Amino acid sequence: MFLAHEVPVTLGGEATLTLRFRALHPDLAARKGRARWRPRLAEPAGLRFVRTTLLGHMPGWCPAVHAVGPFRPVELVADAGPLRVRAADLRTAYDGRDGRLTLTLTVDSRDGARPPATVEVAGQTAALAWIDADTLRGDLTIPGVEPWWPHTHGAPALHAVAARIGDTRIDLGRTGFRSLEVDRGPDGQGFALVVNGERIFARGACWTPPDIVGLSGDRAAYEPGLTLLRDAGANMVRVGGTMLYEADAFFDLCDELGILVWQDAMLANFDYPTDAAFLDGVRAEIAQLLDRTQASPSLAVLCGGSEMEQQAAMLGLARAAWAQPVLMETLQGELAVRRPDAVFVPNSPSGGALPFIADSGVSHYYGVGAYQRPLDDARRAGVRFAAECLAFSHVPDGLSDGALGVPAVHHPRWKERVPRDTGASWDFEDVRDHYLETLYAVDPRRLRYEDPDRYLRLSRAVTGEVIESVFGEWRRAGSTCAGGLVWLWRDLWPGAGWGVVASDGTPKAAWHAMRRAFRPVQAALTDEGVNGLAVHLLNETAAAIPAVVTLTALRDGAVPVFRAERAVALPPRSAQTIPAAALSDRFFDLTHAYRFGPAAHDVVVLTLTRSEGAETDAEPIAQSFHFPKGRALPRADLGLTVEVRHGEDGWALTLTTRRFACSVHVEDDGYRAQDAWFHLPPGAARTVRLLPRAGTTKAPDGEVHALNASAPIRYRGNA
Template identity: 30%
Template sequence: MTSLTVVPLTSAGGAAWTVRAVDGPVPDRHSALRTTPVTATVPGEVHTDLLAAGVIPDPFDGANEGTLAWIGRTSWSYRIEFDWDADGHAVQELVAEGLDTVATVTLNGTVVARTSNQHRSYRFDVTALLVAESNELVIEFAGPVETANRLAEQLGVWPHTNLHPYNALRKMASNFGWDWGPDVATAGIWRPIRIESWTGVRIDTVRPLAGLDGDRGVLDTRVTLAWADGFTADATVAVEVGGTSTETTVPAGTAEVGVTSTLDAVDRWWPRGYGDQPLYDVSVSLRAGEQTGDWTGRVGFRTITVDVAPDEHGGPFVLSVNGKPVYVRGANWIPDDAFVTRLNRETYQRSIADAVDAGMNLLRVWGGGIYETDDFYDICDEVGLLVWQDFLFACAAYSEDEPLRSEVEAEARQAVTRLARHASLAVWNGNNENIWGYVEWGWRQPLAGRTWGEGYYFDLLPKIVAELDPRTPYSPGSPYSYDHFIHPNDERHGTMHIWDVWNQVDYSTYRKYQPRFVSEFGFQGPPAWSTLTSVVHDEPLDPYGEQMLVHQKANEGNLKLERGLGNHLPRWKTIDDWHWTTQLNQARAVAYGIEHFRSLFPLNTGAVVWQLNDNWPVISWAAVDGHGIRKPLWFALRRVYADRLLTVQPREDGPVVAAHNDTEETWSTEVTVARRSTAAGGEVLAQETFSLEVGPRSAVLNSLPASVATPGDPTTEYVEVRAADGSTAYWYFVEDTALQLVGDAFTSSVTATGDGYDVTVTATALVKDLALFPDRLDAAARVDSCLITLSAGEAHTFHVTGGAAPDTVGVPVLRSANDLVA
């Protein structure tokens, strides 16, 4: 017989769950929830259950977030009746992969357990509690907001950002609201739950670590086993990978066994842009008498290191795969929906494709979110996206005392055990900004000598990683300078977060930094018009409207949007101009920073922009909005994250053409640099050509010829850099507010196609940053390009998928910088 039989208790498995309110501030209009339960979906969350039942409106719409805040302060009881038939096995266990968060689990009137951690799974022996036929399982969740407040009062307040003391318990921090996310503190059975029955012995965990020994592949598979009391038969564990099978005999009662498999030759796994992503199937089988069990997964053979050894410039942060340094072009990743149980493999594929299509090679799973589902990491393995994985600590001090410490250790051990096999896993990171916070954010006085998380980041977590995943580098935090005696956010050492830009200073400040590696930086902009207006219904629409401000979470966010225009762009006059101007400024600010960072290569070894995605419709730093529409920022990232980048940058002796070649092939091309007029006709005022040759994974600087770099009238001239292979760059002598751009600088035409339509724009003068917004005509329409600059005589065709072709397009569907400043 098999060692394991499973009775799923999920809705997909036919289980009929209900949920009702049991305590807390339920509004009178919803008082029936105390006595009359509604149907619940498991896995799920109480918000999505109430929404599906028609009890509440969409929490994302209008100002509903505030009116529904009572849900997070209320306790909820999930209940199911299920039949169970004795199947001959000796042990029955209730397995809960995720309970959110402080829960009391009761089976047939007996309390089985009390839990307090969203980030771990649980297994409870219920052999003595199950009965034939009907069983009642009740899981009651304490209101998360009230629980966090109560714990903070009992244990003492540890410094934190945002409104609620999320650091008092082990729950997704951003679930309590963030400067880009809604305050929708959830409760529920958020991952699968089931009854498992087994006899004798079963596989508990499998941790296959794939590495390299020269050209050989070495797979070190660690298997933990659970044994039933009184079972005395020995077991055999066999591991098969790449056609090689290795087995070992395990004496009864052995808790863990290691099996080493060696493959004479393997294809190495590489991040995208550096090679292919071969993955090998791994199967683990267990035999003990008549008992059997199995586990399957995939691995990729590779080595990953991070070099932080001091050098002549300070201290680098160089991530290498298979001994080859990787220039990181990345983005920070937040939970892809505020209600994470709505995510699935298809949604992950769409959002990860946003990273791949933008030229990225790394995603950083940020510490205020969750350890993502296996789907996320599987897809990253398949497409070659490296994963920087934070442990779940963000922007706060954390107690190292019990009961929190034991929960931290349990969740970390589970997370490392589950994720260690993934080829894409590149870095374990202790926390987000907490070391920086302790040094600089005024925490020491309120802490008054209490622990704040240092013991986690410098002792507990690195020991767990060294024990369970020694092949993956560990970093204590981000930012961090890799020395206790250096400020953690020092540009000369390790990783840096740049947040004075956005919060305080103009984005031109990016060029004042020479960072070794930037793991966070960004700039805000609104979502697509259709996304914004689907949830904001202010009349008239205004940046400071009541509902607009519900969807702007940053402190003084709209003031910073306005101040951030500097002298780059004029202040808007209409809401349509506000939307276009701030989206454009966001894209320009981030591109400005990345082009500067790449021009510093090899001093700078990468950038991880904040952030790729949104978890609801909101004004934020994201490149892709909450409805999955790629903002102008995304198209700017696709350009500046290209394998080969041309950019013009200022240096002490004048502008230079910086070329960064992040490919394995030498980049050889002819480059024409021309100083041209912005007026109709775009007269060429000076022009020179030079040969460009950039070796593999390297960069060069070429001085801009004086004839081109010296304007006659800086307000009416610009520099166009054009390579024979199609790469382009531009240089302007003044900001757009002083640049004389022609208002009527192009013609356009629309042509219907089989899947949408084309819009062709032909320039008669310089047109800066052309953008087409088809979602303003049809929310389902998408465009393939954006932020296109054309010199006089050039043309570009935008291809739109979805939606019917309009007769013509103009403002506000077709925009450019020209129509803001001309």
């Protein structure tokens, strides 16, 4: 499936192209060879012999839609003209100030001429020298070139590259200049990407194809999802080994949007053959991938596949059987030749005493999540880099629920769409319910049948609360973690799947939580026990930010019983921690750690605002919240008000509240809120843009909800 084929043909008049696609399963039955283990992820077991996507073959979470037919377009290329470029080898490097480009062109020149040739990039031009009758080569240094950055840390600058041979101009697309290294940490067990000399906290999600039936590979298919990923603050996307190699447009967009790509080889879970024919096929597919993405600065990691080492270890095989060294050496060798500027990871997960240990190398972290560990396990586990994490059955919004055509929660068809590990006696709705009970002090089973609407609202909110809590922990100063990629980006079919985006492309509550957790300029709170609250401030940008930190404790969500404020400087590329106690001249038990009587407050609000001299922006840069009594706030009249506005940018709601409003969200058949499922403290207005849904022509007409509001607030716009 993954190999492109070039077939020379001579066409004389009318011609017919016939493609034959044999049935997969009879072919698998003829394959011989005993595997050392048999995974439960995909079926049939014979898939290990063939090079095809596992999509459609994973019954625990993926629809049974098999890939059949041409994977990518069939093109007829006319072999005419005096010159044809057969290959272009384009290498870039960046030393922190200057960029360097090395170009080798292999051409077919029919007349044998060797005209003068040049290469041009970023306003600089250099000569290309003829090495032999078919090969040209040249080097170009670009002083002070603007480098390519992940969008969270700078501008993803791209530069057009063109060659000229005689009168023929050859467009070589665009490239970026960046350096890339791995920081293993002082103990040699870490994994952090260093881009242009700066250590990057990589965050994002594991990708799913936008069209599982057609497997579309054009820009129109990729752009909505990748733009939404960038808008969530993600700076990395992982294409996992259970998926497929995406088309050139995918990498072009990641280049433009400033999103790093972690690319798995399409190998996952199986014990793969090591015969020469299989290895040659894998070598060829990786070579083609690296060649066609050679100018792409976004490609950062090539990984040998997903969970092969983990599968062998968990099934009890001896340590010597975990790795597949011949296969990994094949992949690493191709990377060294074709993309030495990218990082190689043998397998995901790997690197620890056990492949899946979190505190060494690359892990798949499900301590918080599938293994139902408490939230503080995110720190205790000492995660270094989570190439997968935080899988939940994320409930979509009401309109996406309806795509199933059955009532949410109770219907068997709803339940069959909830992801599960094959053979397990539990599913990921059970995992979500565990945290629902832990964080909101409710009985999910009782709530599900007594008040299903309340159950669904809390279920939408809780997975986002967990995501924010874990990434707040991982991104703080002093954390061992250098990255986390949420499993999974988008659902493959309607239902409460792993995706933080529904199958129709609508963001779920978890997407909004990711957007808050991934902000380049961030403020977060952690409970440090008897040491009180810690205030964590981050600034990943290249500019210093003058700011003000405000900490407020509220009783009954309305009465300030503690307030502290301090001007702070956020240096560029910085992370700092301030004890909350240092912000005030008097003791106040913000975490209720000392138990001197009942807690005097139910919520602590941390607000970070930008300041310029004596002026402070009204809109906060970031906010964080701590609930000393837990998140189970009683429902009450919050004094929530909504004003509908219409301007050049469309419709918007301005929200105010007299009491703290928890997980505020909008329900409107014609619009979705750009921001949702956020907490709203009293005393400040919050403006939320309304984005029209497809086909909407009417004015907004909906409700604003908060989890602790006694009733929603109705609004209606005037057309």
